[in-house]
Amino acid sequence: MSQVRVLIADGFAKDGLDIFSKNSSFQIESRKATPADELLKIIADYQCLIVRSASKVTKDVMDKGTNLKLIVRGGAGVDNIDVPYATSKGIAVMNTATANSLAVAEQVFALMFSMLRMIPQGAMSLRDGKWEKSKFTGREATGKTLGLIGLGNIGRIVAEKAVAFGMKVVGFDPMIKLQAQLGGALGASSAFSFAGSVEEVLRAAHIVSLHVPKNKDTLNLINSARIDLMRDGAYVINCSRGGIANEDDVMAALDRGKLGGAAFDVYDPEPPQFPKKLFEHPKCVCVPHLGASSHEAQDRVSTTAADQIIGFFTEGKRLGVINKV
Structure with missing residues (x-):
């Protein structure tokens, strides 16, 4: 398979990046933060988008993301992702429900x-x-x-x-x-x-x-x-x-x-x-939304997301996928 380009929009722990680094099928761009206007400009280059709670994955983002196959929410809540619209466009939405x-x-x-x-x-x-x-x-x-x-x-x-x-x-x-x-x-x-x-x-x-x-x-x-x-x-x-x-x-x-x-x-x-x-x-x-802000939780979220994404693209696994596409 050709390389899968993955955009990490809101940061990612080192443990998860290490998993990706061992798999030549994935090309990763990891950012600590991505302004909304910047996300719209660059999203077309990626097949997979990983967000936390900061980035909003709107209809506009998905319309611009013409190559998107998978949107991943690091964590449980997906209220910052327009899941029905993703489903209508055949884009899978995945979370890491238990990691944090x-x-x-x-x-x-x-x-x-x-x-x-x-x-x-x-x-x-x-x-x-x-x-x-x-x-x-x-x-x-x-x-x-x-x-x-x-x-x-x-x-x-x-x-x-x-x-x-x-x-x-x-x-x-x-x-x-x-x-x-x-x-x-x-x-x-x-x-x-x-x-x-x-x-x-x-x-x-x-x-x-x-x-x-x-x-x-x-x-x-x-x-x-x-x-x-x-x-x-x-x-x-x-x-x-x-x-x-x-x-x-x-x-x-x-x-x-x-x-x-x-x-x-x-x-x-x-x-x-x-x-x-x-x-x-x-x-x-x-307090400022610190519920998942432990070092251990960040590590679990990143490793869980990395494992699920690799399984999705290389083996067709659907662990963590919450919509039907």
Whole structure:
């Protein structure tokens, strides 16, 4: 076969590049970042495009990419790729769904404890030369009920770790009908209960964590009406996608005391426009989409993507392909 030209638009870990370097069938151009106008100018030269969350693969990109056979999302979410249009043009779309799941799950707990114990606020107080010990009396996670909306790879890891922390877990996923379908220890755990709806999770939980893809059904999933169903003083964590939790409604609920705190790793749009009121709210912990930003996750994403791409072009394998073309 002739060489496959691969454009890496948003950076790629060395481990994945090393895999490609051992296969003469692939010619790689790796960029740390690619402006949208530049991507349109160069995409016609490539059969494969690899992106993370920064680059948007729009209709225009695919129309210009006359040789594109495969678009790869390093990570799970593909909301930055127009998948239906790719399908209509016969372009396969692939992701690395499980490669960063552990990193995102751990990020949920980092944000949870930061939020419950007001760790960022306490750290900033010390930087300001203050010793405000009594001001930052927080809450424990043990014994609390964690509500999970979405029980895919990340949601299940979060559930298992929450049980180990001594939490109770209630979860809902429209694709899962029985707890036994979860498998493993979680499928039979007495600390886990399966809810029949989003609303049932919200009513039961002290802390709610979101783990769903972004689409028309999940946009503004957490809004003022649903927040009103929650316990007084409950907490919300969004490590899924920006816009699934309505930021304005969350801030309003924080201001009136309905919510005790919130934590965000994702926003709509990204990067956000500054200044942003959410980032300044005293009851909110916000970080710049760091869920998958561990060295280990970046290595797994790159090696998984490289292996899947090589299999796709050299053996016709479809591991990781999410559309039918």
